[in-house]
Amino acid sequence: MIQISDLTLSYGEKRVLDHFSLTVPEEGITVLSGPSGCGKTTLMRCIAGLEKPQSGSINGVSPRETAVLFQENRLFPWRTAEQHLLDVLPKARRGEAGLWLALVGLEGEKSAYPSALSGGMKRRLALARALALGGKLYLLDEPFTGVDGERIKALMAALKGLGTPVLLSSHEELVRSLADRVIPLDGPPLRAR
Amino acid sequence: MGRSNVLKKCIHLLLPPAFWLGAWQLGAFLVELHVEGRGNELLLPYPLTVLLALIRLIQEPAFWGTAFTSLLRIGAGMAAGVVLGGALAGLTCASFWCRRLLAPVIRIIRATPVASFILLVLLWTGRNQVPAVISGLMVLPVVWENVTQGIRSTDPQLLELARAYRFSRRKTVRLVYLPSLTPYLLSAVTTAMGLAWKSGVAAEVLCLPRPGIGTEINQAKQAFETADLFAWTAVVILLSLLMERGLSRLIQRKGGVYPP
Numbered sequence: 283m284i285q286i287s288d289l290t291l292s293y294g295e296k297r298v299l300d301h302f303s304l305t306v307p308e309e310g311i312t313v314l315s316g317p318s319g320c321g322k323t324t325l326m327r328c329i330a331g332l333e334k335p336q337s338g339s340i341n342g343v344s345p346r347e348t349a350v351l352f353q354e355n356r357l358f359p360w361r362t363a364e365q366h367l368l369d370v371l372p373k374a375r376r377g378e379a380g381l382w383l384a385l386v387g388l389e390g391e392k393s394a395y396p397s398a399l400s401g402g403m404k405r406r407l408a409l410a411r412a413l414a415l416g417g418k419l420y421l422l423d424e425p426f427t428g429v430d431g432e433r434i435k436a437l438m439a440a441l442k443g444l445g446t447p448v449l450l451s452s453h454e455e456l457v458r459s460l461a462d463r464v465i466p467l468d469g470p471p472l473r474a475r
Numbered sequence: 476m477g478r479s480n481v482l483k484k485c486i487h488l489l490l491p492p493a494f495w496l497g498a499w500q501l502g503a504f505l506v507e508l509h510v511e512g513r514g515n516e517l518l519l520p521y522p523l524t525v526l527l528a529l530i531r532l533i534q535e536p537a538f539w540g541t542a543f544t545s546l547l548r549i550g551a552g553m554a555a556g557v558v559l560g561g562a563l564a565g566l567t568c569a570s571f572w573c574r575r576l577l578a579p580v581i582r583i584i585r586a587t588p589v590a591s592f593i594l595l596v597l598l599w600t601g602r603n604q605v606p607a608v609i610s611g612l613m614v615l616p617v618v619w620e621n622v623t624q625g626i627r628s629t630d631p632q633l634l635e636l637a638r639a640y641r642f643s644r645r646k647t648v649r650l651v652y653l654p655s656l657t658p659y660l661l662s663a664v665t666t667a668m669g670l671a672w673k674s675g676v677a678a679e680v681l682c683l684p685r686p687g688i689g690t691e692i693n694q695a696k697q698a699f700e701t702a703d704l705f706a707w708t709a710v711v712i713l714l715s716l717l718m719e720r721g722l723s724r725l726i727q728r729k730g731g732v733y734p735p
Contacts, residue, residue, distance in 0.1 A: 356632050
């Protein structure tokens with residue numbers, strides 16, 4: 283169980299998190315659903331250790347045990363799809379690169395550079411890289427932007443099969459319907475609706 | 476590719492050098508017309524005379540030794556300037572105090588006349604070392620400035636990703652910094668290469684190391700062999716272009732290949 287308690291974070295005068303608490307179960311997909319700018323990304327960044335909250339605590343997972351998919355793809359223009367996977371895989375698991383690419387339906391794009399991929403393919407490559415990195419908790423910020431419905435269904439099934447808890451943010455109705463748990467949010471400051 | 480396209484490409488490629496060779500030929504002709512005696516040979520020889528002088532020089536056994544020694548000296552200076560400039564740029568970006576300490580020194584190096592440096596270095600070291608030291612000194616500020624700019628322009632989102640994905644410092648340098656720096660390094664090398672050759676040969680002309688292209692240029696001037704002076708200058712230009720191309724390819728390969 284990952285317990286987020288009383289997180290507070292402000293950017294100057296703007297309070298994004300105000301004593302926000304949340305429990306993420308040990309398994310399954312938890313979807314954070316709320317309007318843009320309500321603070322979902324900030325919450326995920328706090329859990330990943332990329333933002334330091336002014337108060338509060340996160341128990342059950344450390345930042346080093348998370349694997350983040352950022353809201354932006356953040357791909358390296360100078361690395362091929364396969365190299366993106368090899369960059370995050372330890373030496374002993376290098377053989378898995380092809381499997382992760384196949385999981386997101388990019389097995390035929392091993393040697394492609396990001397500039398040769400469509401928007402949805404880039405997103406799937408970024409997702410595969412985050413999944414390959416591994417950890418005790420996946421933090422996926424809008425993972426299905428530009429991905430078609432059929433592919434979303436397949437990817438959600440694959441995420442469930444990983445056996446690692448997933449906390450993801452999404453506006454997609456389809457994603458919410460396939461999740462194990464949906465937390466409707468509002469803000470800022472972020473609060474349960 | 477169609478025939479008209481090939482013709483167009485040939486015209487684009489050959490027209491500018493043909494124009495300037497024509498202008499040179501005309502200039503030499505006008506000098507011959509208006510200056511009496513050996514005026515043409517002394518002031519502005521014909522392109523063909525220079526080409527013949529170059530062919531004669533190439534056939535001399537000492538030519539390759541002279542050209543290779545200068546290439547080695549200036550190449551060593553250039554390499555030292557690139558390595559030192561890159562390392563100092565790294566320090567400049569890593570520490571506030573390094574930046575405060577280094578920035579004024581590099582500005583002073585950039586503003587100091589090359590002749591002052593040549594004479595100072597000649598006082599401090601042997602004549603054979605001066606061209607390499609001077610080339611390095613001229614290259615250093617250019618590389619420092621470009622690499623510093625490159626490091627500062629590295630995408631902060633990629634650096635954050637490297638941190639979040641637990642990349643080691645070495646991996647971050649290899650996967651994020653070096654490929655991001657490639658265009659800046661290429662620009663630095665292109666500018667620095669010309670500077671290294673100009674200053675290195677100027678140092679050779681003043682310090683007369685043996686063998687050396689600058690020493691040969693000086694001798695050609697003393698003997699009023701203007702065609703030889705032009706021929707050695709052409710050698711310098713060729714070597715500079717060759718080195719620039721070689722280094723650019725090396726940086727592109729080591730820094731990560733961009734897809735087209």
